Each structure stands twice: as structure tokens, then as C-alpha cells.
Amino acid sequence: MIELVVYGAEVLCPSCVNLPSSKETYEWLEAAIGRKYPNQPFQITYVDIYQPPNDEKKQAFAERVIEEDMFYPVVVLEDEVVGEGNPKLKTIYAAMERHGYKTSE
Incomplete structure (x- = not known):
């Protein structure tokens, strides 16, 4: 089972004004x-970058999002950034399929 983390x-980030919120995403x-x-x-x-959980890996990535001024939400799948700002389902699906997931279509 894979884990997707949405940071x-x-x-809203300044460049994401007309996009859904991180929580909505x-x-x-x-x-x-x-x-x-x-x-x-x-x-x-879901990880709030300003109040990350008591998990060293998630805290470190939350700090990276802030320090590198990444467009959030940032979607991470098994340590790979698969979406930033306005994540694309197609990209996320492709990453999941590389991990063995099969579509129902």
C-alpha cells in the first residue's frame, strides 16, 4: 500500500489565488x-506545513516546502513529488500505476 501525502x-499560496485550497485538493x-x-x-x-505532525520525515518535507517556496499543495507519492500548486490527476495516476495500481476502466 502506498502513501500519498498532501502538504x-x-x-492559499500567493500564486494559487484562484485554485482550490490545499484541504479541498x-x-x-x-x-x-x-x-x-x-x-x-x-x-x-494531509500535512499542514505550518503545523506538521510529530513525524521527522513529514516535518522535514514541510520545512522544505516553506524554505524552497514551493507552490502548495505539494503532492508526494512514496518520496516523489507528483504535483505542485495545481496537481494533475493524470500525473498522479501515472505514478500510482508505476507502483502497481490498475485502473478499473
């Missing part, structure tokens, strides 16, 4: 991926 913040991805890969378990986690 974001309550406040997280919820949208969870629903879209669940429909695309039914009965194939995956974990999706």
Missing part, C-alpha cells in the same frame, strides 16, 4: 483516486 496550508484527490482504483488500498494524508 499545504490554510492560507486533498479531499478531491482522495475521492478521485478511490474511484479510479477501487478495492486497491492506499493511504492519503
Whole structure:
């Protein structure tokens, strides 16, 4: 089972004014991926970059998002950045399929 981590913040990044919030993107991805890969378990986690959980790896990446001025939300799949700012489902699906996920279509 893979883990997707969506790093974001309550406040929209300055370049993302007309885009959905990080939390909305997280919820949208969870629903879209669940429909695309039914009965194939995956974990999706939301991490607030300003209040990351007590997990060293997630804290370090949250700091990187801030320090490198990355466009958030940043979507990470198994340590690979697969989306930034306005993540594309096609890119995320391709990354999941490289990890063995099969489409239901």
C-alpha cells in the first residue's frame, strides 16, 4: 500500500489565488483516486506545513516546502513529488500505476 501525502496550508499560496485550497485538493484527490482504483488500498494524508505532525520525515518535507517556496499543495507519492500548486490527476495516476495500481476502466 502506498502513501500519498498532501502538504499545504490554510492560507492559499500567493500564486494559487484562484485554485482550490490545499484541504479541498486533498479531499478531491482522495475521492478521485478511490474511484479510479477501487478495492486497491492506499493511504492519503494531509500535512499542514505550518503545523506538521510529530513525524521527522513529514516535518522535514514541510520545512522544505516553506524554505524552497514551493507552490502548495505539494503532492508526494512514496518520496516523489507528483504535483505542485495545481496537481494533475493524470500525473498522479501515472505514478500510482508505476507502483502497481490498475485502473478499473
